[in-house]
Amino acid sequence: MSFTLDRERFISAMKIQADIGGTANGGLHRLALSDEDKEIRDWFCEEMEAAGLSVRVDEFGNIFGRREGKRSIEPVLVGSHLDSQPYGGIYDGALGTVAALEFIRELNDRGIETERPIEIVNWTNEEGSRFQPTLQGSGVWAGVLDLAEQYATTDEEGVSVEAELERIGYKGEVPAEPHEQYDSYLELHVEQGPYLEENGMDVGVVTGIVGLTWGAISFHGEANHSGATPMHHRNDAMVGAADVITQVRRTPNSLGDRTVGTVGFIDAKPNSINIVPEEVTFTYGFRDPDASILEQAKTEVLREAENAAEREGLTWEHEDRAEADPVFFPDRCVDAVEGAASELGYDSMRIFSGGVHDATHAHKVCDSGMVFAVSEGGKSHTEEEFTSWDDCYSAATTLATAVLTLAKDEA
């Protein structure tokens, strides 16, 4: 049973949202709880009301729109997020949210009544760039993050999430928690990686989300004159850092074909051309679908840090920054997405998500699944992010068809 959407109206809605916070280079700058975020939220609520949905905003700003089913049973939840990275792309998050809205409109146009109620959702602050952590709204909703703690998180100017929710009028009355049992959660998102395009696919069937292990390492050596200090007298923290950065680049090769490792952040002290670095702190991060590989990658990096410290005469310390187990979506959700792509005649492949998504947290509340749209060149979190309208539409119809399958209540 395939289900198609009004392609023109869908693309038109994508363009409307892309104008709210749109940048001169065709990207999107719509930081969580900014004026632009308020504007897109207002638009989203108006469109939901126009589509006859009953709209509610929870106390953390997550926005839900409900369409009742034939029966009063567990609803299917579908959506994503409307906030963006600083100077990010127009597809990340918005594509999944707009597709959910368009799905509802099409159901209305065709006068279709589903067995299960359907709710569509826009999660607060998925990106985690203005306020940390990422996945903040879905995390609070799923009970993974504490409401009071998250209210108190602040941006670089010291403005809190709670104050901004109040300012833009999106601190709702409803508790930020599942108000009932959900049947399932489905999310469409851009892949943010190159695999679908490389394999010539129309759409991706997401089977899970990689786990991650993040940490920070600091080496402590001795600041000294860069001219008068012989090499064998040096305790150069920068040299230790370089050794571990190289190890982080090398480790994935020996562990798994989906393992990735990154040193994204580095800070040196005193950071002067003329002084041997006394202290260098840097982060590392590994992701993999297999928790045991993450453990092994971390072990190898800490061993290299110990070896580098020994060689260079440094002391060092390690701080855990984040750990997340891999998520495996249940067969019924994966099958619903795969079946939908097949019925629509799309070439699809099963794929593990390299990035985290709101589905990571929703999965703790109910069975979850995801659809991936092609990301041209795998570019993400940049204004150059691109997905063709064909690929947007393929993914959106796959989502719609999969939700309809789940909403049938065949159990």
Added chain:
Amino acid sequence: MSFTLDRERFISAMKIQADIGGTANGGLHRLALSDEDKEIRDWFCEEMEAAGLSVRVDEFGNIFGRREGKRSIEPVLVGSHLDSQPYGGIYDGALGTVAALEFIRELNDRGIETERPIEIVNWTNEEGSRFQPTLQGSGVWAGVLDLAEQYATTDEEGVSVEAELERIGYKGEVPAEPHEQYDSYLELHVEQGPYLEENGMDVGVVTGIVGLTWGAISFHGEANHSGATPMHHRNDAMVGAADVITQVRRTPNSLGDRTVGTVGFIDAKPNSINIVPEEVTFTYGFRDPDASILEQAKTEVLREAENAAEREGLTWEHEDRAEADPVFFPDRCVDAVEGAASELGYDSMRIFSGGVHDATHAHKVCDSGMVFAVSEGGKSHTEEEFTSWDDCYSAATTLATAVLTLAKDEA
């Protein structure tokens, strides 16, 4: 002919100067042209006048005190600098300036008239930490640096050297240039390295100053999602930087026993734990007594940068930051210092300076030489810098004896 000083008065003067800008940890924070620098300059001028010297301040704040000789011939210049690194040590620079002052007092006490006039000097902004470049005052005086350009250099708050010279009252009337032909320049400085202590020496006979080649390298890759981007799709600027940092550490081993290489500064963009680094800029610096080794070291680093860029799919650029040829002091100055140490019964060794000094520029004006005092553990540019009073005194008397030799006009 050995010449000794009043040990108590010399140590007492060292302690007086160490109190002006002294830190709680026994170090010194006396940045160029700061209030503390004004205070030590006032003290230095008062002491010189009390010692009967004719004091003049040039338009760049260099302070000279002249003691006439028996004959009106080329004078011997002797001195160093009174400014310090941020939270540096009490010996660096000050030791050589105080030793010069104490030498004059001792000549006075003994009623000695030298053949040549003797001038003592305090150079403006040797350290180059508040205002760049280093060796600013001696550089202007020697005609290596342009007066107007150096006046216009600013500190982090945007305050210019010229404004600060005026504010503290040390923008003098005399042109910042050699007002006559000088016979020679001698400078006492702490070694800032470990060689004298390692070899059990009392004092160092400096034969020259290493040359240096400094540059900055920037790698440009692509910012991308640290989870969704497979390793083989990455153009990670941090990885390229790590390769070159390792090369800078390794290169000296293959070139010379006095070659040193340092990566002291690094800056990554966007510098986020979760994004593959798009751009990493870092500096490198090599020093060696042999200019051909410097050339070779630079060649090897640029070759490694090219290889790293090729491996990782990066573009890169290189910027020269500084080049200085090695300085070789003439025999007559080296011999004067070595002979002085010998006459005083000190164990001395010939040593090449790993750091630059005001003698680098003075050498362009007249024959120059240097005396090194022992630096315990080679520590420098830190509050932990230490030279025992015995070692200070050995170096100061070696300087005094050597200056007397040069001032004899045996030619």
